[in-house]
Amino acid sequence: MHEATFSDRKSPFSPEEHATYAEIVTLHRPMRDALLVPMFSKGVAQLELDRSEIPALDEVNARLAKLTGWQGVFVRGLEDGAGFYSLLRDKKFPIGHFVRDRRDLNYTPAPDVVHDLYGHIPFHTDAAYGDYCQRYGTLACEFLDDPTRLRRLERFFWFTNEFGLVETPQGRRIFGAGIASSLGECRYALSAEPEVLPFDVERICEQEFRIDQMQPRLFVMQSIDQLYGSFGKLEAVVRA
């Protein structure tokens, strides 16, 4: 599916889309250091994503290439499993080529520029994070014809890269891009409302989720290294 990727040299976004991006990023700015893992803010700064318009992907990719070799690629629709995992394997991350409607400022279940470019791409400035994602994508590519095992990997990604929490010396922080790109979910995820369980690979691989609601159950890692260090366990659970 990623054959459909294309360049944005001529900024194909409408003035309304640029304005919505800028509004969300501005509203998110005060939360960034207080609620998210430091690697997110660092990545936003390194890639200069906090702008009054949608940054040109070519410029973002030039900076990202120097840091980790990862690249964002625009896709015209939601990536299916095969497309998504093979992109990760190739150190590429798909970016939905649209911006959510202003009425969905807080959250959209369909990945858009705010979710993918602003929410995910900053993490890919971190080499260890990028390496982990590449390993994950390579593993998932083994199971493209095995829906049961692929579903375990999908759940794991959901509760870590998308909706994970992590303990840091500064306190509990948001790790997941799904939370990071949702203004409403940022405060909710760190409130007393969701049930927060300790990170547990087996449990996460069996935990179902819905994409159209705030997540009632989240998992918290003791550190980001706990995630990277559990790759062997993930592989064993998925293969079982």
Ligand SMILES: [Fe+2]
């Ligand atoms: Fe995502």
